[in-house]
Amino acid sequence: MxxxxxxxxxxxxxxxxxxxxxxxxxxxxxxxxxxxxxxxxxxxxxxxxxxxxxxxxxxxxxxxxxxxxxxxxxxxxxxxxxxxLTAATVNAMAFRGAGGILDLAILPTFGTRWLIPRLPGFFQRHPGVTINFATRILPFDFAREGFDAAIHFGEAVWPGARMHRLMGEVIVPVASPALVARHELAEVADVLTVPLLQQATRPRAWGLWLAAQGLSADRAVMGPRFEQFAMVAQAAVAGLGLAIVPRFLVEDELRAGALVVPFERPITSEEAYYLVYPEEKADRPALAAFRDWLLAECGTETAGRTE
Known part of the structure; x- marks a missing residue:
């Protein structure tokens, strides 16, 4: 009552x-x-x-x-x-497709350059599933945001959520061929003579790479700062400086010759990509289908590759 x-x-x-x-x-x-x-x-x-x-x-x-x-x-x-309430109504209507829906938070560059190009394979297997995408760069509260799952990069820590490791990454310095020629980048120490492009959510990236080469990290956080890797990559293509990026996110630019790796001194990231979702949503059919497909996709992608 x-x-x-x-x-x-x-x-x-x-x-x-x-x-x-x-x-x-x-x-x-x-x-x-x-x-x-x-x-x-x-x-x-x-x-x-x-x-x-x-x-x-x-x-x-x-x-x-x-x-x-x-x-x-x-x-x-x-x-x-x-x-x-609006989202719940739209989601309920989506069940008419019989496959259910998945509200997914993705990292912008990972989503556009790695995940989305592979999604046709998922939808061929699960044509009734609808995935709604939004971008989130940092961890958030699932209860407040309302997402079913997220792609996360960092440590395996997300309170109240289940996490599946997807892949690690190899980090390399990249630059435009014109910048390499203009600054005559021949020795690793020459990195310290050009602007270092910064990615906002990876403030330690240059410091880790420079330390691995035995170089001073005094300038590691100095240089133009960008919010997304796609912006960093484009800035490097434009010749604004050297970028330090996960190699798999700039494969297209490397194949096209828009970017080069002036020094083959890769390092492996200390962190990794994860699929994250609340425990109570683990058995939802759309999420389960996406999880199984994504883990298989990442297993095929990283098989035989050193991370």
């Missing part, structure tokens, strides 16, 4: 949608235009939410509406809840 009473105390979805739109625009007029309602209708819906909560969510300041402290806090929670 108590649960029923709690449910009855919730504002309607229509009223919450009106409140969220008004809070986002800080305008009842713009909210009405978005929702195809009259301004009066939006005002009544917001008033109904305020009455039900017993709180003032908006106040008028100099002929405009602003959120109260309570309204601002509530708006964020309502926006997130409505987004999750």
């Amino acid at each position: 108590r649960d029923v009473q709690q449910r009855l105390a919730l504002p309607s979805l229509t009223a919450l949608a009106a409140f969220e739109a008004a809070a986002r625009h800080l305008s009842f007029t713009k909210a009405a235009e978005e929702l195809n309602l009259t301004q009066g209708a939006v005002s009544r819906q917001v008033a109904a939410v305020e009455a039900q909560l017993g709180l003032k969510l908006f106040e008028r300041v100099r002929q405009r509406v602003v959120l109260t402290a309570a309204g601002s806090a509530y708006a964020g929670e309502v926006r997130e809840a409505l987004a999750r």
Whole structure:
């Protein structure tokens, strides 16, 4: 009985949608235009939410509406809840395809350069599965974000999640042929005479490589910084400096001659790529199908290769 009473105390979805739109625009007029309602209708819906909560969510300041402290806090929670309801509805509709759906967070360059080109093989085996992609560079809270799984690079640490190692990586310095010629890069120590391109989530990469060559790491973190490996690779192609990258992510540029490895002094990364997902989602059919395919794909990819 108590649960029923709690449910009855919730504002309607229509009223919450009106409140969220008004809070986002800080305008009842713009909210009405978005929702195809009259301004009066939006005002009544917001008033109904305020009455039900017993709180003032908006106040008028100099002929405009602003959120109260309570309204601002509530708006964020309502926006997130409505987004999750929308996603849940879309996901439920996707089950009409009989294969289920997988909401997957991927690393941008790994996703575009390694994973996505291989996906036709997965969809041939599992045509009813739908995969929704989003990019995340750093670990996150599965419960808050709502993803079913993620591709993670780093250590085998993700509290509350199951992890499967996919592959390691070999790191090499790369540069455009023009930069190599212009700076006459002949000896390993010559690396210290050119700009070192930095990847934001791998701040230790140059330091580890330089140390492995017996070189000073004083300049290891100096140089232009980029958020993604694809940007680092493109900057290297443009001749902006030397990049230190996983070799498998720049194979296309190496084959095309847009990049070269001036010094064949590779090092193996201390970390690895993992498939990560919450324990409670392990048995979902779409996730299980993707996991089994991905592990097999990575096993074939790395067979006989030194990482």
